[in-house]
Structures are given as structure tokens and as C-alpha cells.
Amino acid sequence: xxxxxxxxxxxxxxxxxxxxxxxxxxxxxxxxxxxxxxxxxxxxxxxxxxxxxxxxxxxxxxxxxxxxxxxxxxxxxxxxxxxxxxxxxxxxxxxxxxxxxxxxxxxxxxxxxxxxxxxxxxxxxxxxxxxxxxxxxxxxxxxxxxxxxxxxxxxxxxxxxxxxxxxxxxxxxxxxxxxxxxxxxxxxxxxxxxxxxxxxxxxxxxxxxxxxxxxxxxxxxxxxxxxxxxxxxxxxxxxxxxxxxxxxxxxxxxxxxxxxxxxxxxxxxxxxxxxxxxxxxxxxxxxxxxxxxxxxxxxxxxxxxxxxxxxxxxxxxxxxxxxxxxxxxxxxxxxxxxxxxxxxxxxxxxxxxxxxxxxxxxxxxxxxxxxxxxxxxxxxxxxxxxxxxxxxxxxxxxxxxxxxxxxxxxxxxxxxxxxxxxxxxxxxxxxxxxxxxxxxxxxxxxxxxxxxxxxxxxxxxxxxxxxxxxxxxxxxxxxxxxxxxxxxxxxxxxxxxxxxxxxxxxxxxxxxxxxxxxxxxxxxxxxxxxxxxxxx
Numbered sequence: 001x002x003x004x005x006x007x008x009x010x011x012x013x014x015x016x017x018x019x020x021x022x023x024x025x026x027x028x029x030x031x032x033x034x035x036x037x038x039x040x041x042x043x044x045x046x047x048x049x050x051x052x053x054x055x056x057x058x059x060x061x062x063x064x065x066x067x068x069x070x071x072x073x074x075x076x077x078x079x080x081x082x083x084x085x086x087x088x089x090x091x092x093x094x095x096x097x098x099x100x101x102x103x104x105x106x107x108x109x110x111x112x113x114x115x116x117x118x119x120x121x122x123x124x125x126x127x128x129x130x131x132x133x134x135x136x137x138x139x140x141x142x143x144x145x146x147x148x149x150x151x152x153x154x155x156x157x158x159x160x161x162x163x164x165x166x167x168x169x170x171x172x173x174x175x176x177x178x179x180x181x182x183x184x185x186x187x188x189x190x191x192x193x194x195x196x197x198x199x200x201x202x203x204x205x206x207x208x209x210x211x212x213x214x215x216x217x218x219x220x221x222x223x224x225x226x227x228x229x230x231x232x233x234x235x236x237x238x239x240x241x242x243x244x245x246x247x248x249x250x251x252x253x254x255x256x257x258x259x260x261x262x263x264x265x266x267x268x269x270x271x272x273x274x275x276x277x278x279x280x281x282x283x284x285x286x287x288x289x290x291x292x293x294x295x296x297x298x299x300x301x302x303x304x305x306x307x308x309x310x311x312x313x314x315x316x317x318x319x320x321x322x323x324x325x326x327x328x329x330x331x332x333x334x335x336x337x338x339x340x341x342x343x344x345x346x347x348x349x350x351x352x353x354x355x356x357x358x359x360x361x362x363x364x365x366x367x368x369x370x371x372x373x374x375x376x377x378x379x380x381x382x383x384x385x386x387x388x389x390x391x392x393x394x395x396x397x398x399x400x401x402x403x404x405x406x407x408x409x410x411x412x413x414x415x416x417x418x419x420x421x422x423x424x425x426x427x428x429x430x431x432x433x434x435x436x437x438x439x440x441x442x443x444x445x446x447x448x449x450x451x452x453x454x455x456x457x458x459x460x461x462x463x464x465x466x467x468x469x470x471x472x473x474x475x476x477x478x479x480x481x482x483x484x485x486x487x488x489x490x491x492x493x494x495x496x497x498x499x500x501x502x503x504x505x506x507x508x509x510x511x512x513x514x515x516x517x518x519x520x521x522x523x524x525x526x527x528x529x530x531x532x533x534x535x536x
Contacts, residue, residue, distance in 0.1 A: 051079035052086065052105070052133055054148050058119075062153035064190050065240060066121045071150070073113040073131065077105045083135050088113065091130035091147075093122050099131070124154045157241040160188040161211075163197075163248050165233050171258035171291045171342045172225040178255055180204075180221040184235060186211045191240040200232040201255070211237070229255045258343040261289030262313075264298070264335055264351035269452065272357035273327055274365040274443070277451035279356050281306075283321045283335055287313035293339040293347060300335055324454055327358045366393035367401065367417070369455045371439040375467045376460060381432045382469025384460055388439055390414070390423040398443055405429070406438040406454070428470060434461045 056073035063069065071090070077083050084104045089096040100113050123129050128149035162185040172178050182197050192211040198204065202223030211217060223229070234249040262285070269280040283306060287293050292314045298306035298321065307321050325331070335351040367390060374385040392398055401417045403425065404410040417423050429437070436457040443451045 051077060052083060052135060053078055054088075054131065054133055056131065056148070056150050058129060058150055058152050061151070062155040062189075063119055063124060064155050064157045066119055066124060068116055069119050069152070071099070071113075071115050071117045071129065071131075073099070073115075075105070075111045075113070075133070077107055077109050080107050082106050086133060086135040088131065088133050090117060091132065093120065096132075119152060123152060127151060127153065155189060157190050157239070158188045159190060159192075159239040159242070159246070161185070161192060161235070161237060161246075161248060162187050163235050163250060165231065165250050165253070167231065167253060167255070169255075169342055170253065171256050173343060173345075174226060174257050176225055178223050178225055180223065180231060180233075182219045182221065182233060182235075183216065184208075184211065184219075185216040186213050188239075189213050192237040193240060194245075195235065195237040197235045198233065201229055204233075225255060225257065228257055231255065256290055258341065258345075259290040260293065260339075260341045260343070260345060260347045261287065262293060262296075262337055262339055262347055262349045263288055264337045264349055266333060266335055266351040266354045268333070268354045268356055270356065272359065274359050274451040276326065276328055276366055277358070278324050278326050278453050280452070280454075281323050281325060281333060281354070283323075283351065284318060285313065285321070285337060286318040287315055289341075290315050291342055293341060296337060296339040298335045298337055300333055302331065303333070306335055325356075327356060330355065330357050332356075365398055365443050365451055367391070367398060367441055367443065367453050368393065369403070369439060369441040369453055371437065371455045371458050373437070373458055373460055375469065376458075377463050377466035378431065378460065378469040379462070379464060379466040380469065381462060382430070383428045383471070384431050384469060386427050386429060386437065386439070386458070388425050388427060388455075390417055390441055391421075392417045392419045392423075394419050400444055402442040402444075404440055404442065406440065431460050431462070431469070434463075435459070 053076045054073065056071060059070045059072065073088065075086070075088065082104050085101075086105050087101040088099045090099055099115055099117075102111060105111060117129070119129065128151050130147060130149050132147040162183075164183045166181045166183075168179040180199065180201065182199070184195060184197065186192050190213065193209065194207070195209075195211050195217075196205065196207045197219050199221055202221050204219075204221040204223070206219045208217050231250075231253045234247055236245055236247045238245050265284045265286075267282045267284075269282075273279050283298055285296065285298070292312065294312040295310045296313060297310050300306055303323065303325060306323055311319060313319060325333070332353050332355045334353040337347075337349050337351070339347040341347055369391075370389050372387045372389075374387065378384060388403055390401065390403070396419055398417045398419075399415060401414040402410050403412045403414070408429070411427055412425060414423065414425075436459050438457040439455045441453050
């Protein structure tokens with residue numbers, strides 16, 4: 001209406017400037033136009049009288065291209081009277097579309113409306129969707145009041161597709177199935193159209209016509225495996241704002257035919273030991289299959305668990321474990337290995353048997369060894385004294401006892417270790433890094449058979465809060481001797497003891513004879529002095 005009045009007033013002004021008279025038909029229109037002008041000027045006042053307050057928002061608040069959105073409106077009657085025949089419209093390029101209508105809205109009532117609308121390119125360009133209300137007028141009249149513009153932003157296109165794959169297993173028995181799940185997720189803000197997922201494995205191809213922003217789609221591929229295979233997956237799609245097709249590839253994943261294999265070899269440090277002696281058992285475990293094995297454990301019926309904790313081995317890998325066993329009777333050791341395979345098949349194998357004989361109890365050697373470092377923490381590499389104590393708990397001496405350290409080897413040999421008392425020796429060893437030291441004592445009989453007893457490992461740590469290590473010593477120096485037992489039966493001292501006793505007896509006899517002679521002489525002198533005193 002205002003545009004029509006504007007065009008009419010413009011023509012009138014132009015006629016006056018040109019000095020022309022106004023046409024009669026224009027003069028006839030003046031009262032009508034004036035009435036319309038007054039009506040349009042009264043519209044705002046009418047709107048305020050109705051006291052209808054309109055507000056709203058659009059979800060999502062931005063679009064890249066025209067599309068559907070949810071328009072949420074709130075309409076409140078702030079007057080003291082009921083308002084009748086209320087209609088809500090959305091302005092379009094062709095006119096107005098009615099969104100909702102109410103026969104009456106009571107005083108103070110709040111009405112909420114949520115409706116899906118189609119946002120046009122014009123509305124995106126203008127940055128708003130115009131909504132207005134009409135109340136109390138002719139229902140056929142859509143010219144209303146209370147116009148508001150609800151903002152809608154035009155966003156930049158963001159094309160982003162997340163494409164992932166998950167396999168049920170990478171190891172399958174021949175003829176078995178592997179299930180591959182592909183997931184596509186639209187992380188952008190535009191539709192992705194003509195989306196197709198491909199995989200050479202199983203000759204897989206599946207399509208979806210459109211993937212809206214935020215939408216996720218999952219595809220499943222069930223492939224039969226006859227030989228080693230490879231998953232080569234990719235996806236193609238066309239963004240809504242583009243005409244060219246895009247492609248996104250995943251890294252290839254190998255799938256292998258599963259073959260489990262495990263070998264366990266068991267060795268003993270000796271075939272026979274003294275009664276109560278120790279033997280060191282070594283187990284070597286090798287994965288000979290084509291799949292990784294996990295949760296591997298080694299057990300023996302008598303020893304129980306051979307390893308401290310379960311371990312894993314990849315194809316071709318080996319691991320070695322040792323354990324000490326104290327024997328009082330003949331024993332046969334045989335380890336059982338249990339493992340888990342990615343195929344779900346249990347894996348169980350046994351080692352070769354190893355027998356160890358034990359000497360009779362009459363020939364028993366009861367030796368024990370312990371070690372103690374003078375410093376357990378040192379601030380830098382250097383020398384540390386280790387006190388090694390041997391105890392022979394048997395009833396007789398033991399000869400040719402070797403002391404050593406597992407890594408360094410033999411350190412000293414005692415000719416005799418007597419029974420019933422400790423034999424101690426101190427060794428100064430160079431500690432270059434934090435580590436464990438395990439000392440041992442070994443005994444060999446006349447046939448060369450050896451019985452070895454190990455001490456509990458001791459640890460020396462290099463740390464900034466440690467003590468100052470000992471000064472370096474020459475490599476040619478012998479280990480420091482702190483003390484060694486010297487019982488009479490450890491070497492032949494009886495002749496020396498007898499000779500010493502005879503010498504001591506002779507000295508005492510001589511001293512007694514001299515003392516007796518002097519005493520007799522002193523008595524004679526006192527007697528002579530008494531006699532001379534009487535004569536006077």
C-alpha cells in the first residue's frame with residue numbers, strides 16, 4: 001500500500017513540476033488513497049492495542065544452502081482481554097504462508113509453536129525469515145501486524161566425512177568368515193550424496209543416496225577367507241555444494257590364515273645333585289606359528305607356575321626363563337605351556353622330560369649362601385663391597401667350595417668350609433649401572449660332579465641420593481679378605497700345637513727351678529744374719 005501511495009505521489013509531483021494539470025481520474029482517487037494512508041498509519045497503533053508479543057528462533061541457526069529448518073515461535077497475549085481470530089504467517093517472495101491459527105488466545109496466555117519450514121535462497125541472502133500476525137480482522141485478509149525478522153545465517157560449506165573400518169579378526173582359519181564393519185559419519189554441514197563404500201575383499205559395494213550432516217551409516221561385509229587376503233576399502237561421494245565426486249581411502253589391512261604353533265625346550269644344569277642340592281632349570285619357548293600368542297603360562301606338576309606372570313610371543317619370537325629347584329629325591333620335570341590365539345582356539349603343548357638324580361642322604365652337602373652389599377644405593381658408578389657368608393649345616397667339613405656371581409663367574413675357592421660356623425669373605429665389585437647380583441657356591445666331588453646353591457639376588461641402585469662408592473682398585477689386586485674360618489680341622493696344626501705346649505712346659509719348669517733356688521738362697525742368708533746378731 002505504501003508503495004502504491006509513493007508511486008502516486010511521485011506522479012503528482014512530476015505533473016506539478018511540468019506545469020500540467022492533474023488528470024480527472026487521479027483527482028478521483030485522492031480520497032480513496034488518503035483513506036488507505038490513514039489506515040496504514042493506524043496499523044501500528046492497532047498492533048499495540050492487541051498486545052500480542054511474538055518472538056522466535058530457527059534451528060539450525062545457519063544453513064549453507066536452502067533447506068529445511070525448525071521454526072520455534074512464542075506468542076504471548078499481554079493484554080487483559082481475550083484476542084480472537086489470531087493467525088501467524090511467514091512472508092515469502094510470492095506472498096505469505098500461514099503457519100498456524102488460533103480462534104482465541106486468553107489474556108496472559110502464552111502459545112508455543114514449532115514447525116518445519118523450507119528456508120529459501122532469498123531468505124538466506126537477506127539473513128532473516130519474516131513472520132507476522134493478524135488478529136481480529138477478516139480471516140481472508142492476510143495483511144497483519146507485529147512483524148518480526150528471525151535471523152538465519154548463511155554459512156560456508158564444510159565438507160568432512162569420517163570413514164572407519166573394524167575387522168572381527170585379522171587371523172582366520174581357512175574357509176572361515178571375517179566380518180568387516182565400515183562406518184561413515186557426516187561431520188560437515190552439507191549433505192553428502194551418492195555415497196558408495198567399496199572393498200576389494202569380498203568384492204563389496206554398497207550405496208546410500210544421501211547422508212545428512214551429523215548422520216551415521218554402517219555397512220557390513222561378510223567375506224570368506226581361503227588364503228591370505230587384504231582389505232582395500234574406500235568411499236566415494238558428492239557434496240551437496242559441489243558437482244565433482246570425491247574419494248577417501250583407508251590403509252590396507254592384511255588378513256592371514258591362522259596357524260598356531262608353540263615349542264617348549266627344557267634343560268637342566270646337572271643330571272645329578274647332592275642330597276638337598278639345587279639344580280637350575282631353563283625353559284626356552286618359541287612361537288612357531290603364524291599368529292601372535294598371548295597369555296602364555298608354563299607350569300610343572302611339582303613346581304607349580306614356572307614363570308612369574310603370563311607373557312606374549314609374536315610369530316618367530318622366543319623367550320627364555322630359568323628357575324632353581326632344591327632336590328631331596330630323584331625328580332623328572334616336564335613343563336606344560338598354555339596360550340591364547342586370536343582365532344579363539346586353545347593352544348597347549350608339553351616340553352621334553354628332564355630327569356635329575358639325587359645322591360644318598362649320607363653324602364648330603366648342606367651349604368647355604370647369602371650376600372649383602374655394604375651400600376644399596378650409590379650416587380655414581382664405582383666399587384661396592386659385598387659380604388658373602390657361607391654356612392655348612394652338615395656334620396662334616398666340605399672341601400673345594402667355589403664362590404661366584406652368576407654373571408661374573410668364579411670369584412674365590414675355599415679349600416675347606418668347616419661345619420657349624422659361618423665362613424665370610426668380602427669382595428669389592430665394580431658397579432657400572434643399576435642391576436641385580438646373584439652369588440652362588442658350588443661344590444665338586446672327586447668325579448667332577450658339581451652341586452650349586454644360589455643366594456637371593458641383591459640389587460645395587462645408582463641414584464643421585466645414594467652414597468659415595470669406594471675408590472677404584474687395581475684390577476690385579478686380590479679381593480679384600482674380611483675374614484675366614486680357621487678351625488683346627490681346616491688345616492694340619494696339631495704338630496705346631498704340641499711343639500708350642502712343650503716349649504711352654506719347658507719355660508714353666510725352668511722358671512719354677514730358678515724361683516726355688518732363689519728362695520733357698522734367701523733363707524740361708526736370713527739364717528746367717530740371725531746367727532751373727534746373737535754373737536754380738
